[in-house]
Amino acid sequence: MSYGTLEDRVRRKSLLSKVMTAQDCIPFFKNGMNIGWSGFTPAGYPKEVPIALADHVEKNGLQGTTKYNLFVGASAGAETEDRWASLDMMDRRWPYQTGKNIAKGINTGKIRMGDKHLGHFAQDVGYGFYTENGRMDIAIIEVSAVTEEGGLVPTSSCGIVPELVRVADKIILEVNTGQPSFEGMHDIIMQEKPPRRQPILITSATHRVGTTYVPCDPEKIVAVVESKRRDKGRAFADMDDTSEAIADHIMDFLGNEVKKGRLPENLLPLQSGVGSIANAVVGGLTKGPFKNLTVYTEVLQDTMLDLFDSGKLDGASACSLSLSENPGFPRFFENWDKYADKIVLRPLSISNAPEPIRRLGCIAMNTPVEFDIYAHANSTLVGGTRMINGLGGSGDFLRNGYLKIMHSPSVRPTKTDPTGITCVVPKAPHIDHTEHDLDVLVTEQGLADLRGLAPKDRAQEIINKCVHPDYKDIIQEYFDMACRITLEKGIGHEPQLFDRCFKMQLNLAENGTMKIDNWDI
Amino acid sequence: MSYGTLEDRVRRKSLLSKVMTAQDCIPFFKNGMNIGWSGFTPAGYPKEVPIALADHVEKNGLQGTTKYNLFVGASAGAETEDRWASLDMMDRRWPYQTGKNIAKGINTGKIRMGDKHLGHFAQDVGYGFYTENGRMDIAIIEVSAVTEEGGLVPTSSCGIVPELVRVADKIILEVNTGQPSFEGMHDIIMQEKPPRRQPILITSATHRVGTTYVPCDPEKIVAVVESKRRDKGRAFADMDDTSEAIADHIMDFLGNEVKKGRLPENLLPLQSGVGSIANAVVGGLTKGPFKNLTVYTEVLQDTMLDLFDSGKLDGASACSLSLSENPGFPRFFENWDKYADKIVLRPLSISNAPEPIRRLGCIAMNTPVEFDIYAHANSTLVGGTRMINGLGGSGDFLRNGYLKIMHSPSVRPTKTDPTGITCVVPKAPHIDHTEHDLDVLVTEQGLADLRGLAPKDRAQEIINKCVHPDYKDIIQEYFDMACRITLEKGIGHEPQLFDRCFKMQLNLAENGTMKIDNWDI
Structure with missing residues (x-):
């Protein structure tokens, strides 16, 4: 089944010059980098590039010598973050994770994980509290589409995308054409930092007060990768x-x-x-x-x-x-x-x-x-x-x-x-x-x-x-x-x-x- | 020095018919009642009536047989709450207190104290979470003045007065003419309960978004007592x-x-x-x-x-x-x-x-x-x-x-x-x-x-x-x-x-x- 082509989804046409494969993105990454992902509880996380990086480490025997600090809204699919852990590719991990290998790494002292109230984590990333210079070296963001103005339309979660587009030096987009576009489902507010922060005017659960996309500086985007991989969401325990x-x-x-x-x-x-x-x-x-x-x-x-x-x-x-x-x-x-x-x-x-x-x-x-x-x-x-x-x-x-x-x-x-x-x-x-x-x-x-x-x-x-x-x-x-x-x-x-x-x-x-x-x- | 008469301060003239002494208020109180006070960290708490009640208990040997449940924004002056504790007049006390006798009562199991985030306490009183029927039997509120419309102008603190005027069945006012009126210094918002609660539109520390008084149903007011007693604020430890x-x-x-x-x-x-x-x-x-x-x-x-x-x-x-x-x-x-x-x-x-x-x-x-x-x-x-x-x-x-x-x-x-x-x-x-x-x-x-x-x-x-x-x-x-x-x-x-x-x-x-x-x- 087809859900539209990459060209349909990327309506900001200047970005089409940055289309490349996940493998092409590998040179952007360096040992020790601070990396932010979209995604939240395995939904809306990037897949192609993290998997390509894992393949690269595995193929070239770089386990333990290539490590990243990974910041995601919450957990990501096991095929990404847990595989990174199994390949000893993870130094710091904030603020939530799922997976056998990653848990093992954390509890044996190999991975430095910290947890925080998720609502704090999101804003603290925006405040620059997690890295020495307050920035993320690279953000990898799964999107449904990019608007004419360059707005990023998320997929099945919003996570910390609004904060990442601000603090990331480089952004890689994964445009997911393997599923319908979620455009219209999101309600995005870009909060200013104190003292210029304004009230969040939501007065009912589904009250919409923002935009359907995350405004993003297109010059930060260094790569656009097509993905057809779907979220590896878990089936949940039956009731007892x-x-x-x-x-x-x-x-x-x-x-x-x-x-x-x-x-x-x-x-x-x-x-x-x-x-x-x-x-x-x-x-x-x-x-x-x-x-x-x-x-x-x-x-x-x-x-x-x-x-x-x-x-x-x-x-x-x-x-x-x-x-x-x-x-x-x-x-x-x-x-x-x-x-x-x-x-x-x-x-x-x-x-x-x-x-x-x-x-x-x-x-x-x-x-x-x-x-x-x-x-x-x-x-x-x-x-x-x-x-x-x-x-x-x-x-x-x-x-x-x-x-x-x-x-x-x-x-x-x-x-x-x-x-x-x-x-x-x-x-x-x-x-x-x-x-x-x-x-x-x-x-x-x-x-x-x-x-x-x-x-x-x-x-x-x-x-x-x-x-x-x-x-x-x-x-x-x-x-x-x-x-x-x-x-x-x-x-x-x-x-x-x-x-x-x-x-x-x-x-x-x-x-x-x-x-x-x-x-x- | 004079700061104006009671008649000057009580501009809602119908209330003047309820002027009485603190002693006159004693019959309003019964063993086991839930009582709310104005006040916050010894400032703006009622004095005349609590002291008269303590005198009454002491004089009539009612220690241990007349007990109240006391709810105040935070601590009150030692001459009130701690004296109540010394006279065994306190069953429950929420959510903060100061005083040697009250601490002793709490730690020997005589007083049932609970603490809570103060910001929670205030709203939970308004939600009716602290008493069986969700109400306070009596609120005693120190005020600077009463406006023509019956609005209560607090003194040196606001505490939980907005919540008390809603959940109290009866209200006793202590009009403090022993110090200047604080009228104009307060900024009062009467928050609705969810789902009708609205944003608090404060966007800077001293931003005023409310009224200078607490609206109050005048029919709840059963007594107006003049007070000239000042807050017994403590002098604080020097720096070392x-x-x-x-x-x-x-x-x-x-x-x-x-x-x-x-x-x-x-x-x-x-x-x-x-x-x-x-x-x-x-x-x-x-x-x-x-x-x-x-x-x-x-x-x-x-x-x-x-x-x-x-x-x-x-x-x-x-x-x-x-x-x-x-x-x-x-x-x-x-x-x-x-x-x-x-x-x-x-x-x-x-x-x-x-x-x-x-x-x-x-x-x-x-x-x-x-x-x-x-x-x-x-x-x-x-x-x-x-x-x-x-x-x-x-x-x-x-x-x-x-x-x-x-x-x-x-x-x-x-x-x-x-x-x-x-x-x-x-x-x-x-x-x-x-x-x-x-x-x-x-x-x-x-x-x-x-x-x-x-x-x-x-x-x-x-x-x-x-x-x-x-x-x-x-x-x-x-x-x-x-x-x-x-x-x-x-x-x-x-x-x-x-x-x-x-x-x-x-x-x-x-x-x-x-x-x-x-x-x-």
């Missing part, structure tokens, strides 16, 4: 009983908030993370009583198409349309007219900005690794030290939403014990979201509404509602003991015992389960 | 060598940012916390090279008058004018014309809202209790469990500022060791601000610029620049050991050893110093 039970608790809670007059009947714009629980929540909404819903989030996934099909979703805003390679994108492309005008894709610096999230009053829902009895949550580091993917936008939404909800199964299995890990712990070994941010915690066991509760009341509510029965006595014993010891000393606002607060985690490392017999030191 | 060394590092850093083009020559709006380091920083600016400065913060203190006097400060926005009772307020009142039109007082829900803080690009500077080698900071709980005052607005500014700076002495004394406490630790026992929020950490030893650094690089930079010489080897040894052990196992993105990460804190509790001989378990 645990996820469905969590979704049910959330649906009940939202219904009750409507009854109490704290939420309108069509709720408020929904933000939902990724994973099986998020899918179950969207599934719950598809079957549920709420109508005229809107979504203001960072990633739209396959289940969102179901919600559109149910007739309950009026419109959705996101940074990326991160559908599965199959069946997501084919389904979307075949039903373009049904979905396209209800979706707005925004730059990361807008989709994740506190300003619209707070103004619209998003209902933020995300899955952590674990949370503790005082409502601190770990979203990033398994066991407190091992990076999974990164913080993502969870903090952008959980800090600024109208309601801040985190949901998790109450337990996870180990090799030897099907409930060997409790996701509710006395003290989180790493904290990405603090007690000051979270309103509601949910497991399949129940939902704890923590609004207005002092720390010790919060702890008891979390133990009562969220902890798995296998761990209830253990954690209650810790909490009672911590209260007793610290209150006696007059230091018990938020009781912890620092000689044993991580005893369950240490037991897991040694004995494969967090179930301990006693709290002795 | 440590604070001045920290301020010097910050001045150098800001100068360098200007040189690199990352800050304009007049910097960006400054937010500065309270305490001796904050005062030293303002002192540094008074003597420093920067001109046409602006301030967008939550509290203006005495030193800010010096900055005005130096001619370097063009204008300041805050939630409260929290001057010392003496000499601050007399100095201010005597030079009213010099300062008044350069100051804008805003509601907490605006002064601390992410939207203007991020748009204006505030330079956020705050003092924590301690921070750790990965740049997590504890702002609230000494030893990880004992509440001092509360989170305040530190997170509002540190999350949303253009630059996020925390400053602390590198060490503090214990009874037996002048450097017995290190404020830079391997792992913070409590975390209010995460590694994802902080850009720059400063002690008198030096300044660590952490922007763009991965966790292990960040740790080494913090150890090099911020740690006191007495602790450098100890902390370096921990970090090296943690890296070695976790990297070997492939779990070392952010190395910690959970069997000993709090060894220094435990040693402090046992032996009065954080200096340990070894890291053995």
